[in-house]
Amino acid sequence: MIDSAVVINEENTAEVRPDEVITLSRELKDEGFRFVTMSSAELEESICVLYHFDKDLELRNLKVDVPKGSKIGSIASVYSCAFLVENEIKEHFGVEFDGIPLDFQGMLYSDEEVQKTPFCNIGIKRV
Amino acid sequence: MFMTKTILKNLLTKYATRLYPFQKRETFAHSRGELKIDMEKCILCGVCQMRCPSQCIKVDKQAKTWEVDPFSCVYCGVCVEACPVKCLYQEKLYRAAVAEKDMVMHVQQPKETAEPAAT
Amino acid sequence: MAKTVLPFGPQHPVLPEPLHLTLTIEDEIVKEAIPKLGYVHRGLEKLAEIRDHNQMIYIVERVCGICSCLHALCYCQGIESLMGLEVPSRAKYLRTIWSEMHRIHSHLLWLGLFADAFGFESLFMQFWRIRERVMDLQEETAGNRVILSVNQVGGVRRDISAESAQWILDTLKTVEKETLQLKSTILDDYTVKLRTVGKGVLTKEKAYELGAAGPTLRASGIAQDMRQTGYAAYSELDFAPVVETDGDCYARTTVRFNEIFQAIDLIRQAFSKLPEGELAVKPKGLPTGEVVSRVEQPRGECLYYIRGAGKKFLERVRIRTPTFANIPPLLDMLPGCDLADVPVLILTIDPCISCTER
Numbered sequence: 001m002i003d004s005a006v007v008i009n010e011e012n013t014a015e016v017r018p019d020e021v022i023t024l025s026r027e028l029k030d031e032g033f034r035f036v037t038m039s040s041a042e043l044e045e046s047i048c049v050l051y052h053f054d055k056d057l058e059l060r061n062l063k064v065d066v067p068k069g070s071k072i073g074s075i076a077s078v079y080s081c082a083f084l085v086e087n088e089i090k091e092h093f094g095v096e097f098d099g100i101p102l103d104f105q106g107m108l109y110s111d112e113e114v115q116k117t118p119f120c121n122i123g124i125k126r127v
Numbered sequence: 128m129f130m131t132k133t134i135l136k137n138l139l140t141k142y143a144t145r146l147y148p149f150q151k152r153e154t155f156a157h158s159r160g161e162l163k164i165d166m167e168k169c170i171l172c173g174v175c176q177m178r179c180p181s182q183c184i185k186v187d188k189q190a191k192t193w194e195v196d197p198f199s200c201v202y203c204g205v206c207v208e209a210c211p212v213k214c215l216y217q218e219k220l221y222r223a224a225v226a227e228k229d230m231v232m233h234v235q236q237p238k239e240t241a242e243p244a245a246t
Numbered sequence: 247m248a249k250t251v252l253p254f255g256p257q258h259p260v261l262p263e264p265l266h267l268t269l270t271i272e273d274e275i276v277k278e279a280i281p282k283l284g285y286v287h288r289g290l291e292k293l294a295e296i297r298d299h300n301q302m303i304y305i306v307e308r309v310c311g312i313c314s315c316l317h318a319l320c321y322c323q324g325i326e327s328l329m330g331l332e333v334p335s336r337a338k339y340l341r342t343i344w345s346e347m348h349r350i351h352s353h354l355l356w357l358g359l360f361a362d363a364f365g366f367e368s369l370f371m372q373f374w375r376i377r378e379r380v381m382d383l384q385e386e387t388a389g390n391r392v393i394l395s396v397n398q399v400g401g402v403r404r405d406i407s408a409e410s411a412q413w414i415l416d417t418l419k420t421v422e423k424e425t426l427q428l429k430s431t432i433l434d435d436y437t438v439k440l441r442t443v444g445k446g447v448l449t450k451e452k453a454y455e456l457g458a459a460g461p462t463l464r465a466s467g468i469a470q471d472m473r474q475t476g477y478a479a480y481s482e483l484d485f486a487p488v489v490e491t492d493g494d495c496y497a498r499t500t501v502r503f504n505e506i507f508q509a510i511d512l513i514r515q516a517f518s519k520l521p522e523g524e525l526a527v528k529p530k531g532l533p534t535g536e537v538v539s540r541v542e543q544p545r546g547e548c549l550y551y552i553r554g555a556g557k558k559f560l561e562r563v564r565i566r567t568p569t570f571a572n573i574p575p576l577l578d579m580l581p582g583c584d585l586a587d588v589p590v591l592i593l594t595i596d597p598c599i600s601c602t603e604r
Contacts (some may be wrong), residue, residue, distance in 0.1 A: 004477035039551035080573035159389035180304035
């Protein structure tokens with residue numbers, strides 16, 4: 001029996017550097033993993049971005065700490081469906097993704113007049 | 128063709144809908160409806176105010192009032208279960224629609240005056 | 247032929263929810279589709295900062311009207327595993343029963359809307375009349391018709407008595423009979439087949455790669471169902487995912503239609519095995535740590551990421567709903583189809599935009 005509520009620990013989560021994400025996700029894809037989604041949370045100095053993958057219902061995560069205001073490579077070149085959630089994180093947390101094929105410029109949910117990222121205390125979406 | 132049987136049956140059976148408001152549906156015994164309070168029993172502890180997910184209840188200990196905004200109440204029944212003296216209860220029916228927004232306020236009568244009268 | 251750009255939605259007769267698509271069409275054939283979301287974005291995740299973790303149950307329930315019980319279940323499951331609570335087995339079975347009731351009423355609602363999309367208005371009424379019976383079951387057992395509010399951290403808030411159980415089983419018999427009567431109307435009809443068979447094909451490989459969820463995934467031949475993980479009482483019940491292999495609109499309809507019967511069967515099994523005992527355990531402590539909780543909603547797999555820091559308030563609740571996962575597959579299906587098929591095609595992923603945007 002596989003747990004459906006998985007507490008994140010060392011076994012299922014690998015902490016990686018921002019520049020490793022694309023290569024590691026390509027490796028996971030070659031192993032047959034499916035991209036589920038990405039989550040993010042605000043930490044003190046950085047944004048924690050989690051990539052969730054699953055294969056035969058078993059969950060595997062990649063955890064990346066992105067310093068506030070810095071860029072990270074988009075994994076949309078590996079899993080094309082990631083563009084939507086990357087746009088969401090960009091809008092809510094101000095994490096910039098390099099090379100999203102369909103970039104909403106931080107306007108996936110909100111309108112142009114929204115200047116700040118709502119889920120992140122110091123983020124600024126547009127200058 | 129597939130529907131012929133159903134159509135014939137529908138013609139011969141009674142309506143699936145009711146002629147509301149002339150004919151009203153019976154409510155179920157455990158339906159969660161409008162929030163009410165038995166102000167006599169209330170100890171003004173404020174647990175309902177703390178637990179309410181939509182924060183629609185206001186309890187004022189000094190003024191001895193219990194106030195609910197029926198338009199933000201979500202009929203979850205958390206306050207009813209949390210109440211230590213079980214003075215809150217829910218009617219079986221929803222609150223009827225009204226034209227204007229208003230708050231429902233209950234004021235507790237001072238107990239001191241009621242108690243000497245009984246003794 | 248010149249390209250035409252056509253705005254589709256957010257107000258459209260067949261779409262119950264505001265999804266906007268910018269369609270580039272050439273000769274009535276869709277070439278490209280670009281979505282625009284944000285018409286019902288409410289920022290419910292942000293509310294976790296000002297509502298404690300018990301109040302959040304009732305907030306996450308309101309993410310989506312149709313799968314409310316399962317949102318709460320998924321959230322409670324996450325909090326319970328953070329606190330290390332073991333839910334009593336009667337509560338697990340009751341959760342399963344309510345989940346499956348939700349599945350029946352959600353699929354019946356969808357079948358009605360789907361029939362309405364073709365212009366089969368009478369059929370729409372027929373499905374919704376059956377659905378009304380399931381709504382009555384929910385009101386009697388849980389108190390509310392749609393947003394049940396029965397889950398709490400550590401168990402459930404309401405019990406189902408033996409008389410109610412008997413009444414539920416009797417009503418389900420009627421529901422099963424009536425739904426079966428409509429089977430030939432929706433699945434064997436010439437017009438319906440003409441509009442669904444071979445339309446909007448999502449291949450097995452594409453469905454897996456694009457991360458499709460729920461009936462959309464299973465209609466493409468992948469037997470993945472979060473219920474197989476055995477959350478709630480599913481590990482003790484006997485079922486197999488409903489799978490179709492064609493991946494077209496017809497296959498997705500068939501999967502949803504057959505899942506109604508599967509859900510009825512699961513409720514019967516659950517009642518036959520329903521153990522006696524406690525309804526809930528008292529939660530101790532505060533949620534600390536990170537958890538990813540997943541359940542199978544009527545529309546597909548739902549994921550909650552919860553991060554607690556040992557305080558009353560959670561640091562982060564992130565909700566990924568099935569429709570969010572099904573939008574990339576939808577964008578893959580649309581190019582190449584007729585403009586007239588677009589509404590039906592969008593409807594076959596069972597879009598819930600309130601879910602998607604939260």
